[in-house]
Amino acid sequence: MYKIVGKKALAPQIFLMDIAAPRVAKSAQPGQFIIIKMDEKGERIPLTISDFDAERGTVTIVVQTIGCSTKEMENYEIGDSFSDFVGPLGQASELMSESIEELKKKKIVFVAGGLGTAPVYPQVKWLNSQGVKADVIIGAKAKEYVIMEEEMKKVAGNVYPCTDDGSYGYKGLVTNKLKELVQNEGKKYDLVVAIGPMIMMKFVCKLTEELGISTIVSMNPIMVDGTGMCGACRITVDGKTKFACVDGPEFDGHKVNFEEAMRRQAMYKTQEVSKNEGIKAGCGLGGTK
Incomplete structure (x- = not known):
């Protein structure tokens, strides 16, 4: 069992959890991710690692309550445990x-959209520990x-x-920023790393192709099983079939x-909506912990 040792709300329907998982933390x-199951009958949920502390033996995850399982996960509190991590x-x-x-030697900028800010953080933190200061654009x-x-x-x-x-910071899309x-402030970037909603990453790549800047994207939004066995995260990169969970989740965005x-992704969203509508009355909230 993997105990929750920390929890806090970050935004409406977005929360952070610190999980005691020493071997994973070590x-x-x-850029990597974990798969979590709340109990023996629970859904396998792939989540990108948002931080980790090898000394404390903890791994941090950030979760957005979208589907039935993540809504159930939100009910778990400090001291409760997950069956698999x-x-x-x-x-x-x-x-x-x-x-x-x-x-x-490189000038790097990360473009983080919404929940994508969480997996951006450990990369920026690691770069900082190596003496590299990257810029970060956060979109919400x-x-x-x-x-x-x-x-x-x-x-x-x-x-x-x-x-x-426009309620905070720059008013507009991350691509415009x-x-x-x-173009206006004379920043010269050698690399863009974009993590966030699929549509955001698509248009970041379209812009960076015009600007001539190499771009890495994370395809974690389409992961389902997390092992490559279900095939749901098949993507085409440079004309070749890849699996986001095994070969990635990061790829050359221009390919x-x-x-x-x-x-x-839209196909599976339709299935998720149907599932939620069908079991809304008995979603399992507050079930076994």
Whole structure:
């Protein structure tokens, strides 16, 4: 059993949990994910690792309550336990395989959309520990949905919050802010790392192709099983079939077939909506912990 040792709300329907999982914490690297099951009959839920502490033996996850299982997870409190917490899975961030000297020569900006801010954080934190200060653009629909800004400020170079409604920071899309930084403020970036909703990553890549900036994206939004066995996260990268959970979740954004990936994602969203409507009355909230 894996005990919850910390929990806090970050935004409406978004919460953070620290899980006691010493072996996972000892092996985890930025960019990887875990699979969690609340109980023996629970759904397998892949979640990107948001932070980890090998000394404390804890792994941090950030969860958005969207489907039935995540709504049930929100009812769990400090002291409760999950039956399974498997990981780390997937490939570590590509940045981990580069030499530190090469990384120090690069100007890197992360574009984080909504919940994507959580998996961005461990990468920015790791870069900071190596003496590399990356910039971060955080996108949200309103001020109350901007998450982990203060944590990011401690490890990033510059942090640029953006909100759709203009209630905080820059008013507008993250792509517009990136374009403004490059074209109006003279920022020169060698690499963009975009993590967030599929549509956001698609348009970030479209912009960075125009700007001539290499771009990495994380395809964790389409992961379902997390082992490659279900095939739900099949994507086409540079004309070849890849699995987000096994080969990724990070890929060259300019080589990802986003249209295909978004069609696949929409198919499973339809199934999730049908499932939620069908079992709304007996979702299992407050069930076995």
